Amino acid sequence: MKRGTSRDIRTANRYEVLRQIIASSPTSRQELAAATGLSLATVATLVGELLDLRMITEVGFEDSAGGRPRGLVAVNASGGALIGVDIAETYVHVELFDLALNVLARAEENMRPGESRPEQVVGHVTAAVGSVVAQAGVEAARVLGVGVSVPGQVDRDTGIAEYAPNWDWHDVPLLDLLSEHIAYPLYLDNPLRASAVAELWFGAARGHGDAVVVNLGTGVGAGLVLGGGLHRGVSNSAGEWGHTTLVLDGRLCRCGNHGCVETYVGALGIMQNLRELSPQSPLLHPGDQTATIDALAAGVAAGEQVAVKVVRDTARYLGAAVAVLVNVLNPEVVVLSSWVAARLGEPLLEEVREAVARHALKRPLAASRIVLSAIPTDPVCLGAATFALEGALQRVGQRSTKRATPARSRTAPAS
Amino acid sequence: MKRGTSRDIRTANRYEVLRQIIASSPTSRQELAAATGLSLATVATLVGELLDLRMITEVGFEDSAGGRPRGLVAVNASGGALIGVDIAETYVHVELFDLALNVLARAEENMRPGESRPEQVVGHVTAAVGSVVAQAGVEAARVLGVGVSVPGQVDRDTGIAEYAPNWDWHDVPLLDLLSEHIAYPLYLDNPLRASAVAELWFGAARGHGDAVVVNLGTGVGAGLVLGGGLHRGVSNSAGEWGHTTLVLDGRLCRCGNHGCVETYVGALGIMQNLRELSPQSPLLHPGDQTATIDALAAGVAAGEQVAVKVVRDTARYLGAAVAVLVNVLNPEVVVLSSWVAARLGEPLLEEVREAVARHALKRPLAASRIVLSAIPTDPVCLGAATFALEGALQRVGQRSTKRATPARSRTAPAS
Structure with missing residues (x-):
């Protein structure tokens, strides 16, 4: 049964605090507590975790009226890179983001009608991912993950594209195929959820x-x-x-x-x-x-x-x-x-x-x-990259607690 | 913004533990922890709260293989009474339940076509509620609350029936009208949510x-x-x-x-x-x-x-x-x-x-x-009574924390 465990809450709170920091860097723990409704103690713990991960950094102090100066934190844009892959009917879009979710590099591969066998799609994705990493000049170790959106119904736990009506794909083990060429942690989902998570983190939702x-x-x-x-x-x-x-x-x-x-x-x-x-x-x-x-x-x-x-x-x-x-x-x-x-x-x-x-x-x-939608870039790429960000934040949780949870990513953590 | 605060979680966990005790009395804290996925410490705290409220009682011990005997708890059926009111197009059903959600008394009032002015409906509800309390012979102080289901769109916080298409009701302050005649805490919602909460607590959901x-x-x-x-x-x-x-x-x-x-x-x-x-x-x-x-x-x-x-x-x-x-x-x-x-x-x-x-x-x-649905009685009455039970459990939370929350009931707690 699905229920709100304290672990789920901790993960959701971690997302919420990072979302808020990305939206309003630089910001203080006090402002974060006010914006999220979380206690200052909870915010301080979560900020500590994000600092340890170098996803955010301390960036000085602001004066508070009469009290102690408040420490400010900001997203550490160069602390890691995230890749979003939007596999659509006629193209593959790939974007590489810094941790502030700014686009650092883009690649696009066109797919001709009929060019839709899984290995052809995997070839396009592999080429485009290689291209954005090379363009951005980021070290492989700094890529926290690659989110992949593919149309249709997907099993994100097994990384299988179960059904894509446009290409008549049935049970294609897409992440297994991609992991033969791409060494970063991979996360599979579909464009509906990618665009929703993009709006949830950065848009109208x-x-x-x-x-x-x-x-x-x-x-x-x-x-x-x-x-x-x-x-x-x-x-x-x-x-x-x-x-x-x-x-x-x-x-x-x-x-x-x-x-x-x-x-x-x-x-x-x-x-x-x-x-x-x-x-x-x-x-x-x-x-x-x-x-x-x-x-x-x-x-x-x-x-x-x-x-x-x-x-x-x-x-x-x-x-x-x-x-x-x-x-x-x-x-x-x-x-x-x-x-x-x-x-x-x-x-x-x-x-x-x-x-x-x-x-x-x-x-x-x-x-x-x-x-x-007011998202200026491809919301599916942004959302797919966000899945990779969420995956990285979830791995934190898995390291810091003893309780086993099912793997959300097909591959081992990069770190 | 709606989000999972630790307070929401505590309320949800309290519901879950009581649901489980109702479903499987007598039961041990260990069994409750296994069934709910909550830690034994959390279960022990929640069981303590429910014991304090006399919603459950200690009922002896069971042997555990080699270890200390485990204390058993069971729902304290006679620890309180709950009333569910199902206002429908042609009738008003009212049922009075003990805390194990057994029906102790029923009353039904038929409404003739056209007999749908708010004060007429309030009259029927008042009569039927009086009838079930008298039939069951429970003291007024033991009635924890009355859940009222009315068709259409309702504002549960203000107790207003905003729109009932069948009767052309617009913004009828139903709980205010009822509270002139009924002294118990009142909870308003509609049959969709009443039957859903009945299935969630006691049925297929x-x-x-x-x-x-x-x-x-x-x-x-x-x-x-x-x-x-x-x-x-x-x-x-x-x-x-x-x-x-x-x-x-x-x-x-x-x-x-x-x-x-x-x-x-x-x-x-x-x-x-x-x-x-x-x-x-x-x-x-x-x-x-x-x-x-x-x-x-x-x-x-x-x-x-x-x-x-x-x-x-x-x-x-x-x-x-x-x-x-x-x-x-x-x-x-x-x-x-x-x-x-x-x-x-x-x-x-x-x-x-x-x-x-x-x-x-x-x-x-x-x-x-x-x-x-496998619920043998009127699921809307059962669900309405469950809203009253949830309300009583929520008031516990309000007494035990300092944080203000919006009132969920129009009237003061009975206790």
Whole structure:
């Protein structure tokens, strides 16, 4: 049974304190206690652990009114490096971050259609990881870990990509394959949870107990932040909202069901919305999702009726589907993330807000804000790197307590 | 921000230890530690608190192999009384429980259609509460509290029934009205959360981190147990799954939207399913939900084609809607509760399992069991009484710590 042990709490508090330090360096233990609600004694212990790990450093003193000068701490940006890997349908993005989660290096590999065998993907990831480490010039020993996001359903404990509908992958031992080429600790998860954890640490979900991060890309899903932490479900597959039924007996989905949310609001679904409205539209770039979504965004900006109508139709579907999340989960904030949301931007957001208001009950509606993700870089890379950061913080806990816990990473700690 | 403070943990642990003692009296501290995963020292402290409150008693010793005899504790059934109130569309049920949650007395008041003004409902509740206390012959001082469940959206902190669609109630200060007649501590919530907490403490959700309790009655909704506790959402309105869109532009719902789950699988929705299939069916009792559902249940038992088809159609809608909960939340168990589920029973359950399997993704589907509620009495009364028990346990915490917390009950503690 999953329950809040004191160990879970200690790990969550460690995350919270580091999050706060990253957000507001330099800061004092007193400010951290005020911001987190933790006792000063607890904050002092956690700050001590982070200092020992060189994740943060002492950076002097500030005057406190009349009292003793307060010691200030700040994130030790160069104390380690984290790598985030975003494996998507058509590309692999890799970013290397310092401990303040600044991007130090980027690499991108394009994958041609059909180029989706596991060993091909592993080759691209290996090349891109090598590239960012070389570009940034960091020592191997300073890389604390590599977070890897792969679409579909993943078993993070075993590192297996259980099912990726886009590539028809079944039970691919991705971390085992990667660990033959990459010596750093590896952490596997999927883009829903990566983008949710990015918003939780650095974005619109920060400081909110209950938040939903709606990913709109080729695939569609929702990362859930509930009770202040990521909600994974019993088999790490929560958030598969893209494959819930929006239209009974509706469009055929690649998951095999009919009428899934994804078939109406994913990139391919939006193309279909356009095709049904205006089959000969010059906005339609058959076989090219990115070009079509870009053309729609440009069309809306130029006030083209067909483009405006397609965004409205899409928002109508999306509003009904987002209202499900609002009514069922009653979150404080709903964040629209991933590339389709980023490109369609404010016009989509406004239409979605109106559509959600038509479908959601008043009380949960009044409690929820709907916003676009404000993370300026690839949130999936950032979130994947955050999993590596969390993994490093969790290993601290494993060293400092006697109690055994299941391994969260497929490989041995780097240290 | 909602976060796991050590105080929340202590309250949750207190619940967990008492739950375990209720489930397995007599039991030892060692067994409790093993069952809950808490340390023996923590268990000993919590057991001490419960002994001080006379909620449990020492009941002798058991031999342990070679070691010191272990002290046994058991719930002190007569140490207090709890009252649960289930205010529904057509009736008020009230049950009085001892601390082992055995029913000591019951009262039921019928409400005629139209008899739904707040003061009328308050009159029925007051009469029924007086009746159960008199029947059971308990002293007023021993009543630890009264949990009140009212349909719709409630603000438990202020005790206001914000919106009850069935009666068109808006912002009714129900606990203030009740407290003019009832001197015990009062706790307000709704049937979704009452039935969920009943399953969490005493039913199929016990011992599971993530569970969904689907309420099928006149109203429809889902009580959510996530991370081992009740998920309330930011404004205590999570679980309004009955008012999520199942059929875009579908049947008009009493909430004002179209195509809500409730309009297809609530008692009135099932009547409509029957009417559309066979407008002249003798199974249909216009204006009488209970008689119609009973007739359908009898018809299915007798193998009548129309009845079988209606249950199958209903399960087809319900399966798509339950699959949303399975895909989004990835729970270990889905419990079908409330009177429609109880009356249609196994035939509905089997059809629902098949329908969910057609709509849910394989990984979350494989992790979820779907079961009927096994709670033999009214789960809403039991859950409402459990809120009163939780309230009494929480007041312990408030007395034993210096830190202020918002009042969870509208009235002063009885003690």
